[in-house]
Amino acid sequence: MMIITRCLSGALCxxxxxxxxxxxxxxxxxxxxxAFAMYGxxxxxxxxxxxxxxxxxxxxxxxxxxxxxxxxxFHAHPYLLRE
Numbered sequence: 001m002m003i004i005t006r007c008l009s010g011a012l013c014x015x016x017x018x019x020x021x022x023x024x025x026x027x028x029x030x031x032x033x034x035a036f037a038m039y040g041x042x043x044x045x046x047x048x049x050x051x052x053x054x055x056x057x058x059x060x061x062x063x064x065x066x067x068x069x070x071x072x073x074f075h076a077h078p079y080l081l082r083e
Contacts, residue, residue, distance in 0.1 A: 023039060058079055058081070059078040060078075
């Protein structure tokens with residue numbers, strides 16, 4: 001069920017088309033190739049860093065008691081910072 005949900009989420013997400021259209025609108029012939037190349041790079045790097053950051057921020061009440069130990073909200077909702 002998780003794989004099906006993830007596939008549906010990716011298929012129904014329109015972010016890629018919107019970003020490409022926005023890049024096409026804000027660039028011209030002189031810099032469009034660099035912009036689209038950077039788009040591919042930043043999407044990949046963002047996926048790597050975002051996943052790592054999300055895993056680090058999960059369960060902050062348990063993992064970082066000095067910072068988040070006084071907030072009961074993070075104890076009740078351990079994955080609040082991930083989303």
